[in-house]
Every structure is written in C-alpha cells, then in structure tokens.
Amino acid sequence: MAGPYPVPNATVPYWRTELHELDSHRSTPELPRKQDIVIIGAGFAGAALSYYLLKDQLPSDKPSITILEAREACSGATGRNGGHLRPDLFVAVASRMQARGLETANQVALFEVANAKAVTELIAEENIACDLQPVTTADSFVDAAEAAKIKKLWDVMSKLDCPTLKSVTCHGSLDAERVTGVRDAKIAFTYPAHTLWPYKLVMHLLERAVGRGVNLQTHTQVHEVSETPDHEGYWTLATPRGITKAKKVIFATNAYVGGLLPEYDEGIYAARGTVCRVVPTSRPPAQVPLGSCAVEMKSPASVDSYYGLRPDGSFIVGGARSTFFYQKRDEWYRNYDDSTLIESAAPYFDGWAARTLAGWEETPTEVDRIWTGIMGYSADDAPHIGHVPSKPGLYICAGFNGHGMPNVLLCAKGLVQMVKDGRPFSETGVPACYETSADRLRKISQVAAARTTSRARADIYLKHSYGS
Ligand SMILES: Cc1cc2nc3c(=O)[nH]c(=O)nc-3n(C[C@H](O)[C@H](O)[C@H](O)COP(=O)(O)OP(=O)(O)OC[C@H]3O[C@@H](n4cnc5c(N)ncnc54)[C@H](O)[C@@H]3O)c2cc1C
Structure with missing residues (x-):
C-alpha cells in the first residue's frame, strides 16, 4: 500500500x-x-x-x-487544532499582496471574513453548542527589530485600498503590552475573531x-x-x-x-504541529486582556505561540516552532505521525504562561494535555x-x-x-x-x-x- x-x-x-x-x-x-x-x-x-x-x-x-x-x-x-476562527486581516494580506498582488490579497481576506460570518451564522441557525466566543485577537511582536519592520509594513498598507485593515488597530510600544497582556510586546495589531470547540x-x-x-x-x-x-x-x-x-x-x-x-x-503536504492545554493551578494574577493572541518572535511570518482562552480560564496553546522548526525538520515536514509528540516542543509549554504573559511570572500552571496534528500545507x-x-x-x-x-x-x-x-x-x-x-x-x-x-x-x- x-x-x-x-x-x-x-x-x-x-x-x-x-x-x-x-x-x-x-x-x-x-x-x-x-x-x-x-x-x-x-x-x-x-x-x-x-x-x-x-x-x-x-x-x-x-x-x-x-x-x-x-x-x-x-x-x-x-x-x-487551536480552536481559532480567525480571519487574517493584516499580516497574511501583506505577504499575499507581495506574492499575488493587492486584488487577490483583498479577495482572500474578504473571503475569510465572509467565512467567519457564515460559520457564526450557521452556529446560530443550527443552535450548535460549540462554545463559540467572540474575542478580540492580536498579532503581537516582542522583538524590537521585527516590530520596526512590521510598523513600516503597516504604514505602507494603511495607504492602500485594503478593506480588512479598517477592522485592525495598531498599538505601539506604549500600550502593546497593556492591551495584549503579552510581556514585552513592542507592537500589536488587534482585530475581531472567535474561538470555538471545532x-x-x-x-x-x-x-x-x-x-x-x-x-x-x-x-x-x-x-x-x-x-x-x-x-x-x-x-x-x-x-x-x-x-x-x-x-x-x-x-x-x-x-x-x-x-x-x-x-x-x-x-x-503534511506539516506536523503541536497544541496543548495549559491550566493555572492557583488563582491567576488577573484576567488576561484578550481571548486570543498570536505571539511573534523573530519574523513577521513566524508565530512562536498562539493561545485561545477557554471559558474555564484554561488556555489552548499551540506553536513552539522555535524548538524544532529549523533544527529538527523531520519532526514536522512531511511528517504524518500524530500518534507521537514533537519531543523538543513538549517542555516549551511548561513555563509558557510565566514567560509569555505579563504579570504571570509567579503563577504556576500545568500542561494537562498535549497532542500533535497534521496540517495540509499547500505549496x-x-x-x-x-x-x-x-x-x-x-x-x-x-x-x-x-x-x-x-x-x-x-x-x-x-x-x-x-x-x-x-x-x-x-x-x-x-x-x-x-x-x-x-x-x-x-x-x-x-x-x-x-x-x-x-x-x-x-x-x-x-x-x-x-x-x-
Ligand atoms: C495543530 C493544528 C493547529 C491548528 N490550528 C488552527 C486554528 O486555530 N485555526 C484554524 O483556522 N485552523 C487551524 N488548523 C488547521 C485546521 O484545523 C485545518 O485547516 C482544517 O481542520 C482542515 O479541515 P479538513 O476537513 O480539510 O481536514 P481534516 O480535519 O484533517 O479531515 C480530513 C479527514 O480525512 C481523513 N482521511 C485522510 N485520508 C483518508 C483516507 N485515505 N481514507 C479515509 N479517510 C481519510 C482523515 O482521517 C481526516 O479525518 C490547525 C491544524 C493543526 C493540525
């Protein structure tokens, strides 16, 4: 076979x-x-x-x-998956514009918005109990050089006819951490999205x-x-x-x-990814400000972790790519095995909340479940x-x-x-x-x-x- x-x-x-x-x-x-x-x-x-x-x-x-x-x-x-229903309104629009032109980038972004609306309408029409939550999500950048680059991109895109950007708010270094709750965030872009139980x-x-x-x-x-x-x-x-x-x-x-x-x-082709559930084991310092967030480290297209907040206060967290992406290519590229974990990624999630969320340095958390999944990447x-x-x-x-x-x-x-x-x-x-x-x-x-x-x-x- x-x-x-x-x-x-x-x-x-x-x-x-x-x-x-x-x-x-x-x-x-x-x-x-x-x-x-x-x-x-x-x-x-x-x-x-x-x-x-x-x-x-x-x-x-x-x-x-x-x-x-x-x-x-x-x-x-x-x-x-990560449980996000999250049309990409800015970063992917910019990279798609570079690859395929503004018209196609806008067409895809508007299609994603229409899809998200169609999913929420279907859930309402069918009365589906799947924990659908409207959230404000963010793409936040913690690396100063990357933050400067993405700000330039934002300035360029803001001058173009780009309808989905109207739903995006740019937060500079003065309020990015406060708005997103991501420690050391230098810049962040917030926009509407949903989380759900797929x-x-x-x-x-x-x-x-x-x-x-x-x-x-x-x-x-x-x-x-x-x-x-x-x-x-x-x-x-x-x-x-x-x-x-x-x-x-x-x-x-x-x-x-x-x-x-x-x-x-x-x-x-297959791209293997990993997701887990992080549960605070004592009273959290404060409610995190956003129900969903992606934290970008080095490159605008390189999400290091992303989370969705569950109604019970736990986080569904995915990513950890900095632990395996370049170093251990066989761990993800054309890897179809969702019966095993990405070994180097598992420890990443242990201290994730303390490392990532502002004010959570002393809050103990545990990873109560971790799994892998196979994405179908289009070349x-x-x-x-x-x-x-x-x-x-x-x-x-x-x-x-x-x-x-x-x-x-x-x-x-x-x-x-x-x-x-x-x-x-x-x-x-x-x-x-x-x-x-x-x-x-x-x-x-x-x-x-x-x-x-x-x-x-x-x-x-x-x-x-x-x-x-
Ligand atoms: C770790 C991870 C995190 C993700 N996070 C998000 C997210 O937060 N937001 C988002 O929008 N997307 C996310 N995605 C992507 C999203 O889950 C997928 O794009 C989407 O679920 C694809 O749906 P699908 O029905 O095409 O594929 P699948 O859900 O994979 O369904 C394909 C089905 O086909 C079956 N199948 C395959 N081959 C055969 C065969 N030969 N015979 C019979 N059956 C077969 C499989 O068993 C499977 O059940 C994530 C994916 C992963 C893996």
Whole structure:
C-alpha cells in the first residue's frame, strides 16, 4: 500500500475528550455497493460538504452519499487544532499582496471574513453548542527589530485600498503590552475573531447529514481510487472492507490527498504541529486582556505561540516552532505521525504562561494535555478546490494551510454547487486563486524541483500562517 494515510493510535486532543455518539459510527454494517457520491474524510471539509449536499433537497432529488473516514469522525486536523476562527486581516494580506498582488490579497481576506460570518451564522441557525466566543485577537511582536519592520509594513498598507485593515488597530510600544497582556510586546495589531470547540461544530454537521440520509462509515480507510471510471461511469474505491463505487468522489482528506491522488503529492503536504492545554493551578494574577493572541518572535511570518482562552480560564496553546522548526525538520515536514509528540516542543509549554504573559511570572500552571496534528500545507499557499484535472467526476477540497476554520465552510458550499448543479468554479464565490488546475500543479512541481535544500523548503513553509 502506498499512502500516506492517517496513522492508528493518535494522541488524544482536548477537543476529543467529550465524544459524540457518531464518533465511531457506521450507518450500515456493510459498505454500499454503489452510490452517487462518496466523500473521503470526515473533518470540517467532509462534514460541511455532506451538510450542504443534502440541505434543502427534496427527498425525490436526494443523491445517495457515503462518507468514508479512515479513523474516528473528526479525528484529523479539525479535531486537534487551536480552536481559532480567525480571519487574517493584516499580516497574511501583506505577504499575499507581495506574492499575488493587492486584488487577490483583498479577495482572500474578504473571503475569510465572509467565512467567519457564515460559520457564526450557521452556529446560530443550527443552535450548535460549540462554545463559540467572540474575542478580540492580536498579532503581537516582542522583538524590537521585527516590530520596526512590521510598523513600516503597516504604514505602507494603511495607504492602500485594503478593506480588512479598517477592522485592525495598531498599538505601539506604549500600550502593546497593556492591551495584549503579552510581556514585552513592542507592537500589536488587534482585530475581531472567535474561538470555538471545532469537534462539536463538525459532529453537529455530521449528525444533521446522517439524519438526512448520509451513510457515515468511520474506521474505513480508502487505500486506492481507480485511475479511470468503469464503463458505467463509476469510480472504484478500495478499502480493507471491500470495494465501493461512486459516480462522483470528493477528496476531503487534507494532508493525505497525495496518498490517493499522486498528482497532488507536491502540491499538498503534511506539516506536523503541536497544541496543548495549559491550566493555572492557583488563582491567576488577573484576567488576561484578550481571548486570543498570536505571539511573534523573530519574523513577521513566524508565530512562536498562539493561545485561545477557554471559558474555564484554561488556555489552548499551540506553536513552539522555535524548538524544532529549523533544527529538527523531520519532526514536522512531511511528517504524518500524530500518534507521537514533537519531543523538543513538549517542555516549551511548561513555563509558557510565566514567560509569555505579563504579570504571570509567579503563577504556576500545568500542561494537562498535549497532542500533535497534521496540517495540509499547500505549496503555493492556496487551498485546492474544484475538479481534479483530467478525472471527470473527481473533486478536491483540501490544502487549508493550518488556517481552515475561516476557509472551509464557503469552499465546501461553493464546491457543492459544482458537484450538485454542475456550476463552473467561477460562479461559486470561492477566490479564483483557490481553483485547482493542472497548470497550478505543474508550476508547483517546477518550483519544487528547483528548491531542494531544507532551508528553501522551510522558507516556503514560513510564508504560511501557522495553525492559527
Ligand atoms: C495543530 C493544528 C493547529 C491548528 N490550528 C488552527 C486554528 O486555530 N485555526 C484554524 O483556522 N485552523 C487551524 N488548523 C488547521 C485546521 O484545523 C485545518 O485547516 C482544517 O481542520 C482542515 O479541515 P479538513 O476537513 O480539510 O481536514 P481534516 O480535519 O484533517 O479531515 C480530513 C479527514 O480525512 C481523513 N482521511 C485522510 N485520508 C483518508 C483516507 N485515505 N481514507 C479515509 N479517510 C481519510 C482523515 O482521517 C481526516 O479525518 C490547525 C491544524 C493543526 C493540525
């Protein structure tokens, strides 16, 4: 068997400590022999796709749909992320502007804002209990040289026509620490965001989909999809439980796409990250001022840690990249193993609050849970949405770059219009740079062939936001 595939015995994230009854569900004891649509993967993308495919559908028009999930439902990146719903309104806009121009940078930023709004509206409409909290978030910089650089960037961007910057406030050295609560913050940019319990959101969507007739098959890894459809137009999917066939197949497999579609092997690859839960063990000195924050150390694109504050006063903290990123590349790059920890990262979180939060120097905390997760990084920075090139009936919705929460929902909704109604990508409302194509994959291969050193590889990765 080729792969990569999800590994067994994954570390257990905090989000998976209250399991839903569908967590290991199989709607039928056997796989259906044939169906209209198979979705591979039951993370946020797979759940959102199944939700929209059957929403407002007359019973007579309902396609038959099966979700095949290798492990438990929502056991991939969505079930092990940082819990942020945080459109990037400034730093990523600036780097995307440099790479793709202002128009595309604005288009993506506005799409992320629209996604965040769509997620919060869906949660309200469906009355989903997933701890959704509106927060003010911040990108804060503690290194003086980096603070000076980012201030210059802010000054340049502020003069451009950049709509999302209107929601961002810049705090200089006089009040950055007070506003963010980050010790020694030299500059900070605050803007609105949300935190939430991603597993609960996804499981609700899956419950709705199953209630509308979706056949959910967990613990069913797809290890091969046929190269071509059969004479009746069905694609064949091979699993350890036998084969099943579908007219249309949607790959919502995140970092693992290349295991089933080798043409995406360079385009989407694994980046292993780590997150933990930090709990104060005595009364904290004061409430931290923000419900969410990213702390940047050396480079504007290098988030060293990020946190979301839970309603119970604990922190979900991710990052620690300074402990492994350049020194231990094998620990993250193309590493698909979320069953083990990133060894050098674990001690980083022990003193995290005392080192990072102003006034917390003497406050004892403990890491009560730590886990790893696999992000699906897109080599050219944009997710891949749409028709798999040259394979009519196959679709992809993957490569969300450690930043899926403000992207997945409207990508899935847009892709559903293509799958269900045959609409062209250009009518879906998804940013043009997200459309997957043979041309994109070819360019990525050319760039990959030219960049062979680990440093160059790392630089590609640095361009992306990191699990926030
Ligand atoms: C450590 C970490 C922190 C993050 N923090 C944030 C954050 O705070 N905010 C944010 O916006 N984003 C964050 N992200 C990114 C975000 O979680 C992802 O972008 C998003 O969850 C992707 O959703 P998905 O459904 O595409 O992927 P996943 O949730 O990974 O779902 C893919 C599913 O496909 C299944 N699968 C794969 N291969 C096969 C196969 N061959 N057969 C059957 N099933 C298969 C997997 O088991 C998995 O369940 C983080 C990610 C990680 C790992």
